[in-house]
Amino acid sequence: MKVLGIETSCDETAAAIVDGDHTILANKVLTQLEEHKPYGGVVPEIAARSHMDHLDRLIREALDDAKIGFDDLDGIAATAGPGLIGGVFVGVMTAKAIAASRKLPFLAVNHLEGHALTARLTEGAAAEFPYLLLLVSGGHCQLLAVEDVGCYTRLGGTIDDAVGEAFDKTAKMMGLPYPGGPLIEQIAKQGNEDRFDLPRPLKGRSGCDFSFSGLKTAVRKKIIEIIGEGGNPDHMSALDKADLAASFQKAVGDVLIDRCKRAMDMFEEKFGRPGPLVVAGGVAANLTLRAKLKELTDTRGTKLLAPPVNLCTDNGVMIAWAGLERLRLGLTDSLDFAPRPRWPL
Numbered sequence: 001m002k003v004l005g006i007e008t009s010c011d012e013t014a015a016a017i018v019d020g021d022h023t024i025l026a027n028k029v030l031t032q033l034e035e036h037k038p039y040g041g042v043v044p045e046i047a048a049r050s051h052m053d054h055l056d057r058l059i060r061e062a063l064d065d066a067k068i069g070f071d072d073l074d075g076i077a078a079t080a081g082p083g084l085i086g087g088v089f090v091g092v093m094t095a096k097a098i099a100a101s102r103k104l105p106f107l108a109v110n111h112l113e114g115h116a117l118t119a120r121l122t123e124g125a126a127a128e129f130p131y132l133l134l135l136v137s138g139g140h141c142q143l144l145a146v147e148d149v150g151c152y153t154r155l156g157g158t159i160d161d162a163v164g165e166a167f168d169k170t171a172k173m174m175g176l177p178y179p180g181g182p183l184i185e186q187i188a189k190q191g192n193e194d195r196f197d198l199p200r201p202l203k204g205r206s207g208c209d210f211s212f213s214g215l216k217t218a219v220r221k222k223i224i225e226i227i228g229e230g231g232n233p234d235h236m237s238a239l240d241k242a243d244l245a246a247s248f249q250k251a252v253g254d255v256l257i258d259r260c261k262r263a264m265d266m267f268e269e270k271f272g273r274p275g276p277l278v279v280a281g282g283v284a285a286n287l288t289l290r291a292k293l294k295e296l297t298d299t300r301g302t303k304l305l306a307p308p309v310n311l312c313t314d315n316g317v318m319i320a321w322a323g324l325e326r327l328r329l330g331l332t333d334s335l336d337f338a339p340r341p342r343w344p345l
């Protein structure tokens with residue numbers, strides 16, 4: 001069984017092909033980073049136009065890489081939400097056109113379900129249902145019990161910013177370009193994580209919700225102490241930036257660990273074991289945070305399952321795989337499925 005997956009919900013144009021034997025036959029990802037950089041964030045109109053310009057070519061290249069044609073496919077999957085709706089339309093309309101013209105099943109995939117199921121492609125039997133999922137990306141921050149394809153129980157989520165957003169905003173305040181997450185991780189390596197005393201929002205509270213806006217405000221105050229109100233962040237020394245990045249990352253790590261501990265307790269109560277814990281979404285590319293989560297799962301006698309870094313950030317493989325899992329269960333969609341800008345799991 002082979003499925004083509006299309007991802008266009010944010011600033012990556014991606015097309016990939018996977019098969020039922022867990023093989024990635026093609027994985028094309030084109031990032032629009034340079035196009036959005038001057039604006040300090042993703043501009044929806046630019047994103048949609050850029051997806052239009054490049055998607056057809058990427059699909060063609062994916063088929064070439066897999067050495068197959070459209071007629072060798074068993075299904076066409078596309079992210080149908082949540083996301084920037086102009087981009088989602090481009091992907092969905094393209095997928096529908098291929099599905100209609102080749103008489104293939106169409107699969108409308110929830111982007112979050114793509115992130116949620118990736119570990120089942122890469123980790124195989126270790127990621128049997130049920131598992132605990134920490135989904136941490138630029139737009140999402142949630143803890144979920146994944147019980148089956150299409151069966152997700154939300155244990156907690158952010159009450160304000162997503163964690164990736166907190167990384168990106170912190171970076172922006174320090175004068176670093178978008179997306180700041182990977183840069184913060186990079187410069188934190190040279191920093192002293194104990195120099196700045198930053199809050200750990202909601203740590204120790206019951207439940208497993210997240211909050212990052214207070215942490216962001218605390219970072220802003222530290223920056224003002226260094227460069228003055230309205231000061232130029234370029235006047236921060238490399239050491240100040242590294243120490244602040246490291247202190248910020250440590251605070252985020254402490255919060256994630258605290259919230260995951262609670263989620264593991266809730267998961268254990270329901271399923272009799274605390275994990276495994278699957279980490280997914282762009283922030284899961286952060287190796288320092290992964291190491292902390294690994295310590296936690298080791299302590300709790302369970303496993304951390306983390307897909308390779310390139311499958312944590314947005315890609316077409318995760319959409320193709322989620323589509324394949326749905327196709328196997330007969331969960332196909334009709335061609336009048338309307339894209340959804342908001343679509344909780």
Ligand code: KG4
Pocket residue numbers: 010136137138139140163164165167168179180181182185281282283284285286287312313314
């Ligand atoms: O999943 P993703 O590619 O797109 C969304 O669905 O949001 O996640 C992108 C987010 C951005 O906020 C980016 O800064 C963050 O993931 N990110 C990281 C790292 N790599 C990407 N955050 C922290 N450390 C990283 N290494």
Ligand code: ZN
Pocket residue numbers: 111115137281282313314
């Ligand atoms: Zn994503």
